[in-house]
Each structure stands twice: as structure tokens, then as C-alpha cells.
Amino acid sequence: MFFIRRFILPVGQGAFYVERINDINIVYDCGSTDNQAKIPSLIKECFARKKTIEAVFISHLDKDHINGVEELLKNCEVKRICFPLITEEMKKVLEIKIMFEEAMGNRYSQFTKEFIENPEETVKKIIKDKEIELIEILPDDWDKKNDNKIDKNDNKIDKEIIKNSKIKRYREKSGENIAKKIKDLNGWELIPYNFRQEIRINELKENLEKEFKEEIHLEKVEEIWKEGGEKKAKIKRAYIGVSGDLNTNSMTLFLGIREDKKEISLEKAEEVSKNNEDSEKKETDYNDCYIKKGCLYTGDYDANGKQKWEKLEKAYQEYWKWIGFIQVPHHGSSKNCNDNLISKNAVYFLSAGRNNGYKHPSKDVVHDITLKYGNNLYIVTEDKGLEVILDSKIKIYNIFSSFSKTIENNQGDRLEIYIKALYLRLNL
Template sequence: MMNITRMILPVGQGGFCVETFRLERDYHVIYDCGSLTDVNLVKNHIRNYFDPREKIDAVFISHLDNDHINGLPYLLKYCDVKRIYFPIITSGVKTFLKIKTLLNPKFSTSFAGQFISNPRQAIRDINDGEVQLFQIQEIGNESYTPDESRLETILSGQNLMGQILGDSQLDWEFVPFNFRQVSRIEKFQKNLETMFPSYIFSGRLTEYDVEKLYKQDSQKVKEAYKKVPGKLNVNSMTLFSGSKDYRVADISNASNAWFKSHCRCYYYRFRNQSGCLYTGDYDARGKRKWEDLKTAYNKYWDYVGCIQIPHHGSKHNYNTKLTDWDAFYFICAGSKNTYQHPHSSVIRDIMLKNKIYANVNEHIGSILIFRIY
């Protein structure tokens, strides 16, 4: 009988989720591939779970920052990656690259920085095989033409099952949405306007503005950046991966406190929803941003049985409505990170609602395995 395995692998402050579909062969789909705790954690899992040159049918990258992408170069070398899906690279993303490079010069030479600058060349420098690159268009900005016109662009909300799993009769959907998140960039610009009152901005913050102000007073620019709550991400791509036929999903976990207190075997079977909503670093704060997410997946919420708490459990990305769902929740965060992830207020809200959750950190015992039949 065909079955599906979903693994949330322990890589600390990052993300590495693998789904395997056992059809005429094993199909593998990955969501995020990186770690700030130690990229070797990602590399070890790649070697443990995949054979050399094993086919990876799709990799979804939530956003182009090191903690979600720095394991991709090793995956490209070790495995045969067929497709990579990522948020479209707009002028706003280029501005983000300039900011990151000024504050951390090493970022421009990192794989994430090189990928933002030229995705195709960044891949070719590692893997000369045929890796298909797909940019997911922003919601509400469908007319934008990317700088790299040779890359195929896909509208948010499309079901990519046929493209990834071929002509299989499996009732499954892969539905990404790319949300443009400008509130923190706007906050950064307002901070700059306060600190540089004589500087005239022609409109939205650009690479030119950041570079010029940095040359004028680098410390003020750094201070303006530090005053922005949370992380200065421009986009975050979410993904629904699941079925509408109410397949049964089982979870196993070796060390989570909830499992230890409720199940001697640390094994739990929840309701039939097999779908997982991967959220990456999505900013769900506030009514509008929550409504954007809710509306985008309006057709799928009844089939969501598992939800990733955004941005490693940061209070700056959390919305209490996210945990109103009857679902299993998980957080990907390092046990000794400096960002207070997951934040105590987030954990408190989850526990007060008596929700089932697990924190997947860098320890192997925190691995989550879902078996879907």
C-alpha cells in the first residue's frame, strides 16, 4: 500500500522538512534546508536519509536567508535535485541584500547572497546538472517582471502536484503562497528618516539610499536596523502540503514533554487531516496579515492537521488566532539561540489553549515523524 512519510528534522535554528511519497519509486519533497546552529546538522541528515545522487523532486525555500538555505549547496552536491521553488526576487529583495551586506559583509559571499544576486549562476557554481528554478509570484503583485527573465514564474496558489509527482493518481496538493512583507522595511525606512532628517527619499527605500546613508554614518544605519522588531525579511513563502481525502496521519516523537506526559510509547494518532501548513518566517501579526493567510488557504483549512509556528516561535511573527485550529503544532528553533525563540508568550498561549505542540531543536530526540496512509 502506498504511504507517505513527513519528517521534521532537528537542525536547531533553521528548518529542514522532508516528505517522501512511496509510489513506483520514492519521491522526495523538501521545505527549507538550512541551520544557523550548525549547517553540519543539515549535512548529516542529508547523508543519513538519502543515497548519493538520489533524486530530490522538489525543494521549497521559504525565504532567502541563511537559516533556511545554507544547507542547499550540500544537498545540490550530494543529491540529484530536480526543482527549486523560491519567492520571486524583486527590487525589494535586492534592497534587503544591500542592507544585509552592509551590516554583514560576509553575507554577499554566502550562498544566500549569491543566490539573490544571480540564482542560476549560484546553482551552476555548485551543480552543472539540469536544476529547474521556479519563482513564486507575490500575492497582489502578479504583474511584476523579475530581473532574471529566463526563470519561470508561477502564480501563488497553484497546485504543483502534477509538476512534482508527475501523472500519479495520488490525491495530494502542493500549494505555495508568496506573501510580500513590507512592514519592517517600512519601519526601517521610518527609522532612517528620523535619524537622517535632511536626507530626501524619492519614495520606497532603495539600495542607493541604504548605501549612501551608510557611507554618511554607518552607526546610525545599524541603530535604525536594530530598532526594527523581529527580522527584516521581505518575503516569506508558505506551503500547504496535503490531501483532501482525509488520510490518517500518525505522529511519533521520542522526547517531547507532551508525549511523555500523555503516552507511554510517545506515540499519538490525531484526527484524519494529513495536510501540513509550512509557514517559514511568515509574519502573522495583526488582523490584516492573519486574514491574508487565512484567505489564501481558505479551501484548505479543513484538511490541515499540522501547522508550523512561524519564525522559530518569535513573538514578533505570532498571532493567537493561528492556534485556534484543531491541529498539531511544531516549532523549529535551536535550544541555545540568542533570539529568545520560541518566546515564552507564544508557548504560554499554546499551552493555555491545551494544544499539542513539539519544539524541534538540534537534538536528535526531538525529531518528528508523520506517517500518512
């Protein structure tokens, strides 16, 4: 039997999500725009010193999703990091983004900048001679033709694997089950999809061409920026003119287990029935809880518009009926949401800074999730986190202001007895 604790940690404008399946730890994103200093203490509270984390999934390489990964590597035994494929174009776009944002006073950590440039060397500095897998997830529309034009890193990767024999860097297709690599996670699935987000990149290219009256290659932008004056002003106007965040990719993740109602044993069904007055209603509740332990993490995926929603829907077409929890994309931005996504029969959550300058989450998104579609929504800020406890029979939500006030971090019998007692109290 699996026992799950799901933590939406209070980092403000960022994302830090932990799944603890029995004693197996999975992390999706770890970063914050305005509360990065809080991340080390959260990591120490959430994980015992040198605790194993089987997989860290990075949705994309924005600072508010990655700048805490360095602390995870320093304090925990991270077995593998999964992130979107880093192409040469992706590097150039991210370098432009960092250059512009730092000029506006928004600092990026050295770790983030170095990881974008060279993940192996960056990780090696921290973990020294320990083993780790760096898994790049190919875009969802990747095919063999792309292998010839991927980038100059192709041969470099092979050389660095030989040079750093304990750091294994390789690629997996979108939709592959990463859980197969993790011992004792049989039956569970970790399904990442790396979606290219080229619309805004193309928009930047078009804006640059309009400003300079000629095509400007991305690799030349930094050099032109350094010339200053009117040329720098043109680049600034082109960048500001992009409608939305300049993300190159966003990697989503399904984490869960596919279970059919018919697979519930007679013994379990009788046990539930015996403990409930309204057996028919309660058994339905039990079954719903049983098959909907799955969570869909969306990062900053842009689900706005029919075509982009259909890509996401198709990617997880086999999983929707097992998804009971959904992260609202991009901190609740209306530019990334779609009615089809926020109207599912699920519990929704998002992370956003209490007074963030982006006005996240959108009032319209909050209204539609909670009032238009009648779903539960948890907005996690820097003040309060959310802990969700799940097993085959129970579902408990615990909002906490201090991690030390969560249920005792112990997967033994005492915790199981405590939860059963709490569950009985909640139903009296």
C-alpha cells in the same frame, strides 16, 4: 495508498523539513544559524547518494532557511527549487541586511549571497549541465499591472533560459499546485503562497529618512555605509530601530491531500471496525487521521494581527480542514503568532536553537498552544529530531537523537509489517 514519513530535522536555530510520500521527497527550507556544519551529515543520513528530491521550497532568503541548499544540490538530484520572486527592491533590502549582520559578526555563506544576486549562475556552478527548474512564486497580491514594473531581471531571465537551456527559470502564481509537475503525486497538492512583508521595509525607509532628514533610496545605503563615521552610525540606528526581522517575503506551503470521510471505502471502514473494541470511537479517530495528513509550513510568516492572519486564513480557506500539522511561524516568536493560528485542532512543531540569542520560542506561545488550547507541541532543537509516520490508519511519533535510530529507511514490505506491529503494541 500513500505512506508518509515527515521529518523535522535537528538543525537548532533554523529549519530543515522533509516529506517522504512513498518514495517521493519534498523539502521545505534547509538551513541553520548556529549548526550549519551539521547539515551535510543530516543530508547524507536522510538521503541516499544522488537520491532524487522532486522539489525544494525556500520560504525566504535568510541564511537559517537557505544556507543548506548548496549541500542538497551537491548530494542529491534536485529537480526544482521554488522560492519567492526576487525583485530589485528585495535584493537591495537583503544586501543591507547581510551588510549589517556581517558587520555584527554574523556570516552569510557565499552561496546565499550569490543566489540572491543570480540564482541561475549560482545553481549552474554546482549542478553543471544537469536539468533543474527554478520557480519564482509571485506575491499573493500580484496582478498584470505589476509586470511592467517588476525589475530589470525580466529580460535577463529570458536570455539566461536560452543560454542555460537546462536551467529553466519561470514564475508561478501563489496558490498554484506545484504537485502537478511531479510524476506519481496524483491527488496531492503543494500550494505555496508568497506573502509580501513590506511593513518592516517601509519602517526601515522611514527610519533612514528620520536619521538623514531626507529620503534615502535603498540602493544608496551601501555606498553611504562605506563612508563610515556618523553616516554609518545613522544607518545602524535606522536598522536597529526596525521592530522585528527585516524579511522581505515569507512563502508558506500547504502539503497534503484533500479527502472526504465519505470517500473512505466500505471495505476499509469494516476492516477498522473489526479490529477495534470501541468501533464508534475508533472509527472517528481513523477518519480524523485519514483526512488530516496535510501540513502547513509557515517559514517566518508574520501572522500577528487581524489583517495578516486573515490573509493567511483566506489563502488556505479550502485546506484548513485537511491540515493536521502546523509549523509555528518564526521559531515560535510571539511577534509572528496569532491565537487563531495556534488554536487549530492540529499538532504543532517548531525548530529553535537550545540556547539561541533570540529567546525563541516565546514562553507565551508555548503556554498558549499547550495549556490555553490543549494542543501538542514538538520543539525540535539541535539535539533531537521528530519523525511522524502516517498512512490511512496510523499516526506514530518518533523522537530521535540520531537519524540512524529512526525506523529503517526502507519503503518495502518489512517496514510496513514493522509499523503495523508497532501500532498494535501502542494500542494494547
